Amino acid sequence: MKLNQLLWASALISVSFACSDSGDEKPLGKYNNGILIMNEGNFGTNDGEVYHLNPNTEELLPTIFEAENMRPFAGLLEDMVLEAERLYLVANTGKVEIVDPTDFKxxxxxxxxxxxxxxxxxxGSKLFISDYGPYDASYGTPDSYVAVVNGLDGGGVSKKIEVSNKPEDLFSYNNYIIVAGSEEDKIEIIDATQERVITILDLEASPKQFHEEDGVLWVYAVDSDKVIFYTLNLSSLTLGTSYTIPLANASGKIAFDGDDEMYILTSSGWPDYNDAVVGIDLEGNTATATELMTGSGFYGIGYDDERDQIYVANANGFQGNGSITVLSESGSVIRTFEVGRGPSGFLIY
Incomplete structure (x- = not known):
């Protein structure tokens, strides 16, 4: 389960025990139930952090990484990935912190x-990390790569696999790592044992996010005037159906509700920043878009499947702390509350 810039959320667990992959029951901890809010932090001060929200009581616990480890996170948070009973906090300032999701140690x-x-x-026992690589003199990223680390608890980079410019989301399936190559509109498939790219699929838009459901991998891709949802058949690793929706200014931010419905953010960008929350409904061979809320400063989105609620993060121009607005599926505002600097995504148990 992961959250990238576009950020999807799994169903919220409301029971007091969670099942492990082995089928054994284990008690939930302090933090691996409820909603984790990723605050990216401010460029230069590198004050990214994670907040924890109990949606039943509305109790909000701030800066839980620093609280549990007695040191600041000290980075700009880009993604939170929950896999192998570990939570990986990916910072685009050059590191990955690995914590126990139950207590954040x-x-x-x-x-x-x-x-x-x-x-x-x-x-398996390897970590694969998508990385833009260093900027060149023109602020391009011609040396983008996927880094390989041998060991689930971190360590050194053993290899850098060359990929197309600006890789974003990754998806692991069997012996493969599927890469969203955002700048060159490609999906690249890495053999995890050989640690090399073995297949490249060309798209008509920039892939941003993956979401697996019922053996089908959804690929969310954006262009200047449209969004495209591709399906990728995991058994054959080939593209299937695609859905094109005319929609200008779509960002890479998306949340899936697990029922062929998605919620995305659009933004006109500088200088106006006319932003919107848009619901996308896929039914049969048709797709419809409905604008739910407009405003400015929208920076992240998530979906609480148990309560059928949409979470919208607002960075407020990085002028002080950001805020979260909770919406119904029809776009009605349920509540708003303040969080940390630059809130950009959610992990919802």
């Missing part, structure tokens, strides 16, 4: 040989 880190990491996937 540190388990390890990857803190060297990374440049601008974006997301992460686990395959």
């Amino acid at each position: 540190s388990l390890g880190a990857v803190s060297a040989d990374l440049d601008q990491p974006r997301s992460l996937a686990v395959n």
